[in-house]
Amino acid sequence: MKNKISNEDPSIDYLTGMIASLPDEEPPGDFMQAVMQQIIPKPISFRQRFWRFLIAPFTVIAIRPLHAAVTIVLLVGLLFVFKTFWISDNDYPYAASSKNANTKLVNFILDYPSAKKAAVIGSFNHWQPEHYHMHRNLSDGTWQIAVALQPGRHAYAFIIDNTKIIADPRALWEQDDGFGTRNSILTIDNEYDNGSSDENRI
Amino acid sequence: MKESLLIKSILDGNAQEYAILVNRYKRPIFNLLLRMTGSREDAADLAQETFLKAYDNLESFKLSNNFFPWLYAIAANLARDNWRKQKHAASHAEQISQQMDSFLEEKTAVEEQMIVMMDTQRLANCLNELPHDYREALILRYHEGLPMGDIGKALGVSTSGAKMRISRGIEKLRALFQSSFSTSSQVPKGK
Structure with missing residues (x-):
């Protein structure tokens, strides 16, 4: 309270000081209880709950270094297993397609020592070399790949170093593809009678 | 606790935390209504109604604003409605x-x-x-x-x-x- 005596020409400070010092009355003692007993928790919609879940901060859990190391080793192991199967399924197409009882496993062999890379393309893989790359046989230097094929007539060729396309020099039949390139022809029936002496060799 | 966080928490279903706001503002709201009605009984009833109405409409409160002016406006409107009903205002x-x-x-x-x-x-x-x-x-x-x-x-x-x-x-x-x-x-x- 300002220590100023009463006067007939009060300053603004005097008046505002007195307004600040006006006593307040206390609400009834049971006021809080009377209000809160009528307060019911608000229902929250699924959408609101989901949104709040999305924007709520997460608490990072505590983890022991030993547990973290074991977890990492397990994850690396799983990754290795996954990658192994992934490579098997994609680099060796016969592995997946050979599940079909009618398919025949055919070994494509190309004798082209100067090639750095080779792949087989044909009607059976829509002329796409991905996953049909051949592997060099270290004993005789030839390029080889085993592919499971359905019975029927297949046109194919080899692609050397991603640039040069050649027909199979060992093939019994060839045909022109209409664009000036010759493709090899392979026919597989259910008994695999292709005129070849080696069932698995082309 | 920051008021906007407190109100968010109440909206999240923690109704009991509304008691913090009631406790914080019951006195100025009650005194506003006391000045406007001149009756402790009416002021207490209207103050109670103010807090309940504010709770019911809490979703519409903008969290970037201060809570008290919003609450005060609700109380003043209720008091005006009450005054119109009673057609008089008692001197305090x-x-x-x-x-x-x-x-x-x-x-x-x-x-x-x-x-x-x-x-x-x-x-x-x-x-x-x-x-x-x-x-x-x-x-x-x-x-x-x-x-x-x-x-x-x-x-x-x-x-x-x-x-x-x-x-x-x-x-x-x-x-x-x-x-x-x-x-x-x-x-x-x-x-």
């Missing part, structure tokens, strides 16, 4: 006078007590003489200490409108206060 002057007795008990200098009591009672009477909008603007500014922007929100006017009300309210109060010395034998009765 007698109650202020009673409060003075207990309020001033702690003062030591008897002479100063007397002067202060007389001036405070005079001021309370003069405030009661002021139109509601001026009185509430002065109370919010100098008693509750609200910034101009919040006063504008509480009274439903712009910030410059709030400044004008306070400025004019002070001048009117000063004039009333001065004139009360010439009619000091009379106690103003209500609006």
Whole structure:
């Protein structure tokens, strides 16, 4: 309270000081209880709950270094297993397609020592070399790949170093593809009678 | 706890935390309604209704604003509705006078007590003489200490409108206060 005596020409400070010092009355003692007993928790919609879940901060859990190391080793192991199967399924197409009882496993062999890379393309893989790359046989230097094929007539060729396309020099039949390139022809029936002496060799 | 976080938590279903807001603002809201109704019973009922209405409409409250002006506006509207129903507003002057007795008990200098009591009672009477909008603007500014922007929100006017009300309210109060010395034998009765 300002220590100023009463006067007939009060300053603004005097008046505002007195307004600040006006006593307040206390609400009834049971006021809080009377209000809160009528307060019911608000229902929250699924959408609101989901949104709040999305924007709520997460608490990072505590983890022991030993547990973290074991977890990492397990994850690396799983990754290795996954990658192994992934490579098997994609680099060796016969592995997946050979599940079909009618398919025949055919070994494509190309004798082209100067090639750095080779792949087989044909009607059976829509002329796409991905996953049909051949592997060099270290004993005789030839390029080889085993592919499971359905019975029927297949046109194919080899692609050397991603640039040069050649027909199979060992093939019994060839045909022109209409664009000036010759493709090899392979026919597989259910008994695999292709005129070849080696069932698995082309 | 920051008020916006508190309100978010209440909206998330933690209804019991509303008690923090009730406890924080029950006194100014009750006194606003007491000034407007002149009845403790009516003020308590309306204050209760204010907090319940605020809770029911809490979703519409903008978290970037301050809660008190919003709550105050709800209370003032309820009081106006109540006043329209009852068609009268009771004077609070007698109650202020009673409060003075207990309020001033702690003062030591008897002479100063007397002067202060007389001036405070005079001021309370003069405030009661002021139109509601001026009185509430002065109370919010100098008693509750609200910034101009919040006063504008509480009274439903712009910030410059709030400044004008306070400025004019002070001048009117000063004039009333001065004139009360010439009619000091009379106690103003209500609006």
